[in-house]
Amino acid sequence: MNRVNFEKWFKTQLIPNLPPKSLIIMDNASYHSGLCEQIPTKSWTKSKLIQWLKDKNYDFPERAMKDQIWDLVASKYLPKKTYHLDEYVKSFGHKILRLPPYHCQYNAIEMAWSECKRKYDLQIQKSKGTAEEVLATWNIVINQISPDHWKNYVNHVNKTIKDAWEAMKKFDCSDIEPIIITDNNSDSDNSDSDIDWSEDESLDY
CATH class of the missing domain: 1.10.720 (Transcription Termination Factor Rho, Rna-binding Domain; Chain A, Domain 1)
Known part of the structure; x- marks a missing residue:
């Protein structure tokens, strides 16, 4: 995946199919995060x-x-970062919520993707792995993620966020210096989405 392909899908497939005033939750993969203008960094000449x-x-x-x-x-x-897609969705009445870097546990879609990959790995072993079979297998496993699955994923994420918030309130962070993470990677998928959610007993598939 790269920025060009993602933004094409985002504008032609996602946005036209969203209900009014939707909240779009995205992680910080570089292809999600194209800037309206290039921001100077210390590494510039x-x-x-x-x-x-x-x-x-x-x-x-x-x-x-x-x-x-x-x-x-x-x-x-130094200007504030403004993201191209954040500005794009405003005219449609939508908003984008960007998750903190390296916190995929706050994104319900990561659990859906993990479940799809497990199902795919099991199914594809029964085929020869042709392009047609790969596409057909993905269509099968994606359609196996039901509304009940999504409900469980969202409930689990809500609980994870609540637990993290309660834990943070116990600490005095006033003396902690802010941590700045610089992402200089390319347009590849940089999200840490390979957690094996199957070990989480709180999810009822």
Whole structure:
């Protein structure tokens, strides 16, 4: 999957089939997170930072070192990230909720995907693995995920979020420095979705 293919599916398949004022929950895979404009990072070269400042008509000392230029950008000019799809859905009355990085346990679809993969692995062993059989097998296993499955997944996620919130309230986090995670990966799927949910006894399939 890459950003071009995902956004094409998102706009032509997902959005037209959503009810009004839907909340779309997504993880932080890079192809979900295309920015409206490129945001400077510390890894940019000095010349690239200078060009960005000039394009924005921002003042900066011409003879400054790269570290000084970056400090200026980070402290004064760094814009807030705006995501292309977040802006796109506004005209349809929808909103996107982005999950924290590396917290797939808060996403019910991860359990559905895990269940589909287990069912697929069992079914595909009975075939020769041709392209037609692969597609047919996926169609079969996806359709085996029932509304009752989804209800259990959502209930489980709600409980997981509630338990995490209650646990966090027991800690004094006032002295903890914020953790900044920089994702410099490509458009591949970067979500940590390979947890084996079959070991979770609280799910009733």
